[in-house]
Amino acid sequence: MTKTARSLAALVIGLCLGAGWFAATADAAGDKPKIKVAAQATSGQVFQFLAKDKGYLDDEGIDVEMVYINNGTDAFSALSSGKVDVISTYGTGGPLIQIANGQKFSIFGGYMIIGATPVFALPGTEYKGIESFRGKKIAIMRGGTPDIVLKGILHDAGFDLNKDVTFVEIKRNQDVMEAVRSGQCEFGAVSTGFEPQINESGMRIVLWPDELWPNHSCCRMLSQTEWMGANPELLKKLLRAYLRAERDMQSPGGMDTVVKLTMKELDMPEGLVRSFVQSPHLIYETDPYKNNVVTMWKKMQSFDYIKDQTVAIDDHLNTAIYKSALDSLLAQYPDDPFFKKKLEMYNQYNL
Template sequence: MQKPALRKVIAGAMILAVTALATAGCGAQGQKKTAAKDAAAPATSAKIKLNVGYLPTPGDVLFFVAKDKGFFDQEGLDVEMFQFTNSGEGLNAIKSGKLDTGAFGTAAPQTFIAKGTPFVVIAGMQSEGHGIVAKPENVDRFRTPQGFVGQRIATVRMSTGDAVWRYGLSQAGIDWKSQVTIMELDSPAAVIEAIKKGAADAGNVWAPFSEMAEQQGLKVADWSSSYMPGHVCCRVVAMDETLKAKRDAFVRFDKALIRAYDFYTRNQDETVNILANYVKIDKELLEKSTYSGHIHSIPDPDKKRFTAFWEAMKQDGYIQSDLDISRFIEPAIYKEALEQLRAAEPGNATYSRLEAEYKVNNL
């Protein structure tokens, strides 16, 4: 479960100072379900240990469901979960070998890759889900990119919403480096406080902080999907050498995430109850942020949108690199996991839909 204490162990290995935060049958039918479950489990009883990092947000819901519903265990994995406050911390833990994998944004791992860290994407976790918040009297100003000119905007560096917002400004002909005062803070909670106190005019946050901001009297002016529709967010990444050494474990890992997605789409109330063990906010807010339609939790690695994000960040000047980003995403692991589940449960409509989406998103 949660291991905040790990932060102390890995603090010395951290390079970045990006901090503070960040789902029974009976008779013949029952026998069919049991057989499918047995077929989904690995043949060996030996469990493979994986240390997994997460952020306490609805965006990592598939981790939480897979853990609490026993999907990791059923796939032959001994998964230990470690909480981090932001993507930079988590990625440094993966880079240093303290973690095997985790889901920490898209802008953040791509920034690391651009600087030489061989992270490889093996699955998806979240898409969209970032919002621009401001005081009610100022919110209309920030519904268009032009409203940010000359304003003080608080953000968390390397958060996906930050990168998408800057890209949106550039696309509107605004030079965010000179025309906007950008305040890079430690966490979305700090962003909210800066706006409330008048130190910032607006800010970038992610779910559930967008909903928490509204609870505290602020308003959401716009969503990241307005700047880049369908953009990917948290990707599940591992170091290249770790992936090569534990490839079978990551296939099992993706199977558990796919099963968690199937559960998350069909069991909303129980998913929210599971989330509440990891994201300590009011359940009503938690349900709103998870199932509002502004955030999407999908295990597909989505190579096409991941690549498009890279090109957008290069065009925007957010990253500088001549690397071929397609070498840093490995959708075949997800494909193998999905094929195994499809073979075990050919009648599962969720798996059938994911298979069709995979062909669109990755081939």
């Protein structure tokens, strides 16, 4: 048979077998659908690290490319332009502001439900409770979890956020710390992973916001709504892998493994990694926590962070993909206590 004849024969066989032939060829070549996930390099994506190490992504037949972006504005821009498919460590308040401003984003899962966002001051600054904030300057990054949660706490305590306290908006966590260290502001609040730097700078933590607003909703996983609608099975596979990773994290020795993987992936010293990975003020959760997100949305509306009352937040909250991933794991592991507990949590925080 000539080379031309062999090529024609292969084409005919391919046409006869249809799409299945092409899929088999792709599998044989090792091709996998890819998901680009953006995260901050200061905290990483521990579910990803563990899912990759354990082979869960391979089990699902997907490839995940991590893209590290340390600025929320840049991350939202990357998502809206299609440079990344998913973002995961940029809080809840920031994404909600984007949605309120017309971005077609939807939340489908979680990463942290609380995220170790300390409020701090110089050692000589008096702090006897939240009334100590009255009349003071607080350095903050606008739109981040520390900003939204602290403002929500003060608003609920009866503070007029425009009169009773002055928020000084700064672009970087490092500059927030410098504003307090230099005396420009009495207090500051920063994102996950900065506790060691606060201590090394001679300052002290005066408040962990989760103590006053438990499960306030920190980092959520979100995508463009249209992309999500076109790729539900792909996201289901991602969440299946991450749920299995979360189960391993909670097993004996699981967090030690996470620490080692995070040290390797982010090139960080052990002490720094343990300071946030094992912080009692940080809880990793894949669950979407829809009800908690809605609570934050309403609270942001109450202190005029979200002014447009016409956007329906329910249109931007997708719990079906997570539930499908969880149901499939329960079918696969019907006696697994971890997945049973996750179903109880889903029913509590999403229905």
